[in-house]
Structure formats: structure tokens, C-alpha cells
Amino acid sequence: MTNRDERQAALLELAAEVAECRRCPLCEGRTQIVFGDGNPASQVLIVGEAPGKNEDLEGKPFVGAAGKYLNELLVIAGLAREDVFIANVLKCRPPQNRNPLPEEIEACAPYLRQQTRIIDPKVIVTLGNFSTKFILKTEKGITRLRGQVFQTGRFKVFPVFHPAAALYDVKKRETLEHDFEVLGTLLDREHIDVPARCDADD
Ligand code: URA
Numbered sequence: 001m002t003n004r005d006e007r008q009a010a011l012l013e014l015a016a017e018v019a020e021c022r023r024c025p026l027c028e029g030r031t032q033i034v035f036g037d038g039n040p041a042s043q044v045l046i047v048g049e050a051p052g053k054n055e056d057l058e059g060k061p062f063v064g065a066a067g068k069y070l071n072e073l074l075v076i077a078g079l080a081r082e083d084v085f086i087a088n089v090l091k092c093r094p095p096q097n098r099n100p101l102p103e104e105i106e107a108c109a110p111y112l113r114q115q116t117r118i119i120d121p122k123v124i125v126t127l128g129n130f131s132t133k134f135i136l137k138t139e140k141g142i143t144r145l146r147g148q149v150f151q152t153g154r155f156k157v158f159p160v161f162h163p164a165a166a167l168y169d170v171k172k173r174e175t176l177e178h179d180f181e182v183l184g185t186l187l188d189r190e191h192i193d194v195p196a197r198c199d200a201d202d
Contacts, residue, residue: 007040010118014111018091023107026092032059036087036115043192044079045121046070047112047131049162050090052097061086066164070127073163076177077184085119087112089131100130109134116155122192124155125183128162147179149186156190158183 015035021027034051037060054064062070071081090100090108112134116124126132129142135157136150142159150157160179166172 004039004041007118007120011035011040011115014114014118018111021091021111024092024104026090026094026104029095030092031056033091034059034061034088034093035091036061036085038081038085039083040085040119042083042085042119043122044084044125044187045116045119045123046084046086046125046127047135048086048088048127049130050088050097050100051093053093056093061088062163065167066162069163069167073176073180076180077187079184079187085115085121087115089134105130105134122156122190123183123187124157126157126159128165132157132159146175147182156186158186 015033018033018035021033034055038046048061051061052064052066054067055061061067070086074081074084089112090104091111092108094100094104124135126135132142132145133139136145136152136159138145142161145159146161148159150159158179160183161172161176163176166176
């Protein structure tokens with residue numbers, strides 16, 4: 001898997017498969033799946049938890065208040081939204097935005113794994129507890145893991161608080177914004193080129 005077009009084609013094929021998914025009961029309540037979107041060849045993959053109400057209606061990740069905040073955070077790291085790929089652990093909205101259940105995560109896991117394989121990022125930014133635990137295969141909580149870089153296989157993983165958790169918590173906002181500054185430094189250090197960062201250097 002090399003160029004952007006090939007990755008995009010592979011993602012479209014996978015998205016068509018996910019659209020038909022009936023692996024868990026969340027399929028009953030969805031308006032549509034939220035597969036994820038962004039640059040299919042990005043070196044930065046952002047992983048959230050699960051779609052909320054707005055995402056379920058629009059079919060895109062992070063389009064509500066947390067999404068607007070995430071866009072601001074990306075700018076702090078020198079990134080633009082269209083230059084990263086954003087996906088969730090779950091592709092369907094849990095009722096009343098409750099936490100994902102272990103069996104839902106297990107049923108949906110192959111899709112995120114396949115997305116990761118296709119995009120083949122250098123850095124995975126995990127937002128909050130569920131995506132961090134899933135990607136790092138750990139039981140440790142986000143408060144202990146955030147702001148540090150972990151190597152898992154070929155990926156660097158950078159866990160941060162979930163933007164929704166920080167929206168109304170000033171202390172968490174400060175921490176999260178600091179962590180996105182650190183992410184910017186990490187991307188520079190790793191010579192990770194995404195268009196917005198190249199432009200910023202010009
Ligand atoms: N929260 C998430 O984790 N993902 C979304 O897509 C929206 C809100």
C-alpha cells in the first residue's frame with residue numbers, strides 16, 4: 001500500500017463493508033456508520049471513542065462541540081484537520097452516548113485495525129481512555145498515560161485527554177493544550193510532514 005489513491009480506494013472498500021455491519025446491536029440504533037475521514041495517507045491518525053448524536057446524523061467524526069475544540073487543538077500542534085485521519089474505536093453511536101461495552105469494542109476492533117494498516121501512520125494520537133486502552137492494550141488510565149510517547153510495533157502512540165472531557169474543565173483544557181504543543185514538537189522531531197506543517201515552515 002503506497003500512494004494516496006490506493007489507500008483511499010482501500011478505505012472506501014472497507015467503509016462499504018462497515019456500512020453493512022451487523023456484528024453488534026449498535027447497528028439497530030444507528031442512523032449511519034461513522035467510518036472516519038481525512039487524509040488517507042496521513043502520517044497522523046487520531047482515534048476517538050465513538051460517534052455522538054451529531055456524528056451519527058452527519059456520518060462524520062467529531063462534528064459537534066468536541067470536534068470544534070479538536071480542530072483548535074490540531075492547530076496548536078501545527079496540523080489542519082484535512083491533513084490527519086480521524087476515526088473512532090466504535091463506528092456506531094452507543095445509545096445516550098454511554099460508554100462502549102467490551103463486546104462492542106471487540107466486534108468493531110477489526111475495522112480500526114484495518115484502517116490503521118491501510119493508512120499506516122507514524123503517530124497515533126489516542127483521545128481519552130477507551131482508545132488509549134485499546135491501542136496500547138493497557139488497563140492504565142489516561143491520567144497516568146497522557147502526554148507521553150509510547151512505541152507499539154511500528155507506531156508511536158501519544159495519548160491525550162478526550163476533548164469532550166476537557167470542554168468544561170479548565171485544568172484539563174490547559175493540560176490538553178499543552179499536550180498538543182508537545183505533539184507538535186514530536187512531529188517536528190520525527191520529521192513528520194503533513195501539508196499544513198510544510199506550509200508553516202515555508
Ligand atoms: N467523541 C468521539 O469520541 N468521537 C466522535 O466522533 C465524537 C465525539
